[in-house]
Amino acid sequence: MDTVSNKKKLHVIKIGGNVIDNSENLYHFLKDFTALQGYKVLVHGGGKVATQMAEQLGIESKMIDGRRITDIETLRVVTMVYGGLINKNIVAQLQRFGTNAIGLTGADGNFIKAVKRPVKTIDYGFVGDLNDDSVDASAISRLLAAGFTPVFSALTHDGDGQLLNTNADTIASALAVALADIYETTLIYCFEKKGVLQDINDDESLIRDINPKRYEELKKQQIIHSGMLPKLDNAFKAISCGVKAVVIGKSDELGSLQQGQPFGTTLSN
Numbered sequence: 001m002d003t004v005s006n007k008k009k010l011h012v013i014k015i016g017g018n019v020i021d022n023s024e025n026l027y028h029f030l031k032d033f034t035a036l037q038g039y040k041v042l043v044h045g046g047g048k049v050a051t052q053m054a055e056q057l058g059i060e061s062k063m064i065d066g067r068r069i070t071d072i073e074t075l076r077v078v079t080m081v082y083g084g085l086i087n088k089n090i091v092a093q094l095q096r097f098g099t100n101a102i103g104l105t106g107a108d109g110n111f112i113k114a115v116k117r118p119v120k121t122i123d124y125g126f127v128g129d130l131n132d133d134s135v136d137a138s139a140i141s142r143l144l145a146a147g148f149t150p151v152f153s154a155l156t157h158d159g160d161g162q163l164l165n166t167n168a169d170t171i172a173s174a175l176a177v178a179l180a181d182i183y184e185t186t187l188i189y190c191f192e193k194k195g196v197l198q199d200i201n202d203d204e205s206l207i208r209d210i211n212p213k214r215y216e217e218l219k220k221q222q223i224i225h226s227g228m229l230p231k232l233d234n235a236f237k238a239i240s241c242g243v244k245a246v247v248i249g250k251s252d253e254l255g256s257l258q259q260g261q262p263f264g265t266t267l268s269n
């Protein structure tokens with residue numbers, strides 16, 4: 001028998017760099033985000049904009065397995081781009097739509113503490129990894145209760161004065177897991193495609209549901225690759241750690257969710 005949860009509903013929603021880079025798509029997404037009822041937390045990436053900005057400053061961008069090698073110069077760029085340019089633009093736009101957004105890095109309020117990735121074969125530089133104690137969920141819940149909508153950028157800190165660059169998908173998953181103790185939490189990854197596709201070039205080939213067994217098959221067939229792999233790894237981890245549902249879908253279709261219509265790819269155990 002299903003037990004009825006007394007917890008309040010919360011959506012943790014992440015938007016990626018391709019949406020942020022397109023002002024029209026971002027506008028529609030933020031409008032739909034505002035229309036979504038209940039408690040909300042937004043997490044944004046912006047890797048694409050950071051790469052463009054670094055190039056303009058003559059700094060080469062190096063990525064390994066989807067993670068940015070973050071030397072001190074690159075850390076300065078991502079701090080400006082994620083913590084400043086993108087975060088404050090999103091907050092200002094959300095205010096226009098009536099969402100009382102508050103823009104944050106993990107250092108603000110000590111909400112997300114990370115550990116600098118240890119050097120093994122690769123030195124990622126100032127990249128932060130999260131652990132089970134990284135997120136202060138009760139502090140975030142106080143912000144939500146006070147009527148604010150937190151907007152997190154892809155920056156964390158080590159508690160010792162050092163900002164760290166942390167993948168935004170990972171931040172969204174860690175926030176959802178930590179907040180699932182307090183809220184009935186749904187994690188939504190929004191990007192530029194309709195969801196996980198059978199054929200990456202055919203937007204109509206949407207796969208509606210994926211469980212771990214199907215995920216293994218799709219990986220073997222190389223139907224799922226590149227940036228989608230860490231996204232789904234984070235997503236399945238979130239489900240196994242108490243998050244009620246994880247959905248991956250197109251940013252400009254988020255409104256479907258509010259209208260109770262099908263949206264994107266749903267992951268299940």
Ligand SMILES: Nc1ncnc2c1ncn2[C@@H]1O[C@H](COP(=O)(O)OP(=O)(O)O)[C@@H](O)[C@H]1O
Pocket residue numbers: 015016017018019045190191192193195196197198199200223224225226227228229231
């Ligand atoms: N089967 C698939 N369906 C959809 N996208 C896929 C698939 N396999 C790989 N991808 C890739 O994953 C990317 C999304 O991951 P990522 O670049 O990390 O997104 P984000 O914009 O959220 O940062 C897509 O742009 C696409 O190129």
Ligand SMILES: CC(=O)N[C@@H](CCC(=O)OP(=O)(O)O)C(=O)O
Pocket residue numbers: 015016017018044045046047048050066067068078127128154165166167168169
């Ligand atoms: C360590 C690391 O790789 N951090 C990411 C953070 C931004 C991000 O995740 O942006 P998207 O969601 O747009 O890809 C980066 O700098 O690219």
